Amino acid sequence: MAFFQKKRLIAAVTMALTAGGFASAVQANNTKLNATKTNVAFSDFTPTEYSSQGKPNIIILTVDDLGYGQMPFDESSFAPATLKNRPVVDTYKIGIDKAIEAAKKSTPTLLGLMNDGVRFTNGYVAHGVSGPSRAAILTARSPARYGVYTNSDAQDGIPLTETFMPELFQNHGYYTAAVGKWHLSKISNVPVPEDKQTRDYHDNYRTYSAEEWQPQNRGFNYFMGYHSAGVAWYNSPSLFINRQPVDAKGYISDQLTDEAIGVANRSKMLEQPFMLYLAYSAPHLPNDVAAPDEYQKQFNTGSPTADNFYASVYSVDQGVKRLLETLKKNGQLDNTIILFTSDNGAVIDGPLPLNGAQKGFKGQMTAPGGVHTPMFMWWSGKLKNGKYDKLVSAMDFFPSALDAAKISIPPTLKLDGRSLLPYVTGKKTGAVRENLAWMGSYVHWWDEQNIPFWDNYHKFVRYESDEYPKNPNTENLSQFSYAVRNNEYALIYNYEDKQLGLYALNDLMLERNLAKDKPEMVKQLQGAMKEYMSNTQPPLNKINQEKFNNISNVLN
Incomplete structure (x- = not known):
């Protein structure tokens, strides 16, 4: 009797939470994912069973x-x-x-x-x-x-x-x-x-x-x-x-x-x-x-x-x-x-x-x-x-x-x-x-170059100035860059300055460019970046299309 009372209580709580918007889809503890043959066509997949009991x-x-x-x-x-x-x-x-x-x-x-x-x-x-x-x-x-x-x-x-x-x-x-x-x-x-x-x-x-x-x-x-x-x-x-x-x-x-x-x-x-x-x-x-x-x-x-x-x-x-x-x-x-x-x-x-x-x-x-x-x-x-x-x-x-x-x-x-x-x-x-790759804008909005904007932004928000500061460093105004890192080196390229750099992964301040010293590593990481690019999609926003093309042309 206590078992069924507990189940009824859980069901009541579940219905209340769902009605209140707290659980739009409530699953049972044991979710069975299986298929049954019928006279209706069904997907070709291997039936499996799964229990959420004890899962983390x-x-x-x-x-x-x-x-x-x-x-x-x-x-x-x-x-x-x-x-x-x-x-x-x-x-x-x-x-x-x-x-x-x-x-x-x-x-x-x-x-x-x-x-x-x-x-x-x-x-x-x-x-x-x-x-x-x-x-x-x-x-x-x-x-x-x-x-x-x-x-x-x-x-x-x-x-x-x-x-x-x-x-x-x-x-x-x-x-x-x-x-x-x-x-x-x-x-x-x-x-x-x-x-x-x-x-x-x-x-x-x-x-x-x-x-x-x-x-x-x-x-x-x-x-x-x-x-x-x-x-x-x-x-x-x-x-x-x-x-x-x-x-x-x-x-x-x-x-x-x-x-x-x-x-x-x-x-x-x-x-x-x-x-x-x-x-x-x-x-x-x-x-x-x-x-x-x-x-x-x-x-x-x-x-x-x-x-x-x-x-x-x-x-x-x-x-x-x-x-x-x-x-x-x-x-x-x-x-x-x-x-x-x-x-x-x-x-x-x-x-x-x-x-x-x-x-x-x-x-x-x-x-x-x-x-x-x-x-x-x-x-x-x-x-x-x-x-x-x-x-x-x-x-x-x-x-x-x-x-x-x-x-x-x-x-x-x-x-x-x-x-x-x-x-x-x-x-x-x-x-x-072996590696990780990135591509996107190299933005100065949030770096040292934009300190004048931030100084004046605080003045504006605090009513110390009535002029909203001009920001010349938004994402949309920024050129693209790429980076590819393996477990030893990072290869980076910014279209803005058209500089290719190879750095030891632990050179966190990017102080020693090794590109001329290690051409084979440059070639290897460029190959990894090209492979990555071959599985990407063009930007959703047209404002980024030309920037994307610039980087693609550099790599190819």
């Missing part, structure tokens, strides 16, 4: 624009000599010692997970800007495969022909949820009333997603977050639960954490494993408002804006702490995998240590600072702790998670991502792959 929970955890040196990931980022005489935006200027201290204090919880997991010291995202980078995480495919080379290509939505990995989890009985930044849809911005507008554009629009690109149509049972590139820290008009606009409640990091905890609790009630894409907004600009005191009081760098920045990072860390506490209370923690990265490198509009001892910033795929991010994996007691120093991509996250869940990847998907599981568990040694 998956958390893909991202932050927005956090630099390699802005958390305690790699001690080399904190070498004072590498930080001297660095150009910095006026509002973020602080002493080097204060900057290092703040970065080291920003993520104690994440540091604990890194120390107990595997750091990927040569971990790279697949693009230098948010939309394409996030698309690559969720498809496990290079964005160039489907014509996405810049945010301009992504702005009309990631092609519907692409399979998002949560679809596979959902089809195998997982409860799937996306919380936070989406930025993968065709969008429409609707202004809020004028009396509620400010000079921070995040406050001024409600950003809607077209139906085809809604997260619920890309494999997620539940969505809470925003569709735009950024969000206001308080009072955002752009938050949604599924398709319904909702009010902001307090500081955005806290609201996203509350939602993530809700996902874990709903998974517990439904007796299903969960797959959560948790995409925090921090520390995306602007950082002109303070965090709640519990986060803000931890930092005293001498710059209120730098304090705001690191307080926002700390808010994520403490949110993860609360989520871990919930998972432990629910008995879910020991069977949960966490995969972490920033979506791209730091913006110059931020505090030291920025990208640590690396050249380059967000938007620059030929410089390590744009795509070499802090990246790690944690799974309690199941990994070989320490560092893995071979090439890893954020595209590897979902294949690794699928491997852990014993979900087969359809061969028709042609993924660029590879499972890291054999390497992080010690079953295999050596390299996951």
Whole structure:
């Protein structure tokens, strides 16, 4: 009798959650994928069975624009000599010692997970800007495969022909949820009333997603977050639960954490494993408002804006702490995998240590600072702790998670991502792959060249000036570049200066060009780049077509 009462309770909870928009598609614990012969034609496939019982929970955890040196990931980022005489935006200027201290204090919880997991010291995202980078995480495919080379290509939505990995989890009985930044849809911005507008554009629009690109149509049972590139820290008009606009409640990091905890609790009630894409907004600009005191009081760098920045990072860390506490209370923690990265490198509009001892910033795929991010994996007691120093991509996250869940990847998907599981568990040694390749704009919007814009932007937002600064360095005004990296060298080419460079992979400041010394390696990596290009699509946005042709002509 108790068994049937429990089943009736679960059914009632499921119906209530579905009616309330919390679970658009609820799967049973045991999902059987099989075919039955009938007098009707059916697909030619091998029947399989799958049980989600005991399978691991998956958390893909991202932050927005956090630099390699802005958390305690790699001690080399904190070498004072590498930080001297660095150009910095006026509002973020602080002493080097204060900057290092703040970065080291920003993520104690994440540091604990890194120390107990595997750091990927040569971990790279697949693009230098948010939309394409996030698309690559969720498809496990290079964005160039489907014509996405810049945010301009992504702005009309990631092609519907692409399979998002949560679809596979959902089809195998997982409860799937996306919380936070989406930025993968065709969008429409609707202004809020004028009396509620400010000079921070995040406050001024409600950003809607077209139906085809809604997260619920890309494999997620539940969505809470925003569709735009950024969000206001308080009072955002752009938050949604599924398709319904909702009010902001307090500081955005806290609201996203509350939602993530809700996902874990709903998974517990439904007796299903969960797959959560948790995409925090921090520390995306602007950082002109303070965090709640519990986060803000931890930092005293001498710059209120730098304090705001690191307080926002700390808010994520403490949110993860609360989520871990919930998972432990629910008995879910020991069977949960966490995969972490920033979506791209730091913006110059931020505090030291920025990208640590690396050249380059967000938007620059030929410089390590744009795509070499802090990246790690944690799974309690199941990994070989320490560092893995071979090439890893954020595209590897979902294949690794699928491997852990014993979900087969359809061969028709042609993924660029590879499972890291054999390497992080010690079953295999050596390299996951021979090389990684990138192509897209080399953008100065977020680097030292654009400091005058950022200095004046802060003045405008703070009403210290009435003139919005001119930005001569947008993505659309930037020429294309390419990069291909193997486990020893990086070959880079920027059409802007038409310079070909070969650098040792550990030459993070790109100080010694080895192209003339190692012509065979140049030839080998050029061949890898040509092979990569042969499997790409032309840019979706016409503004990028000529730039794409320029790079193609150079390679050929």
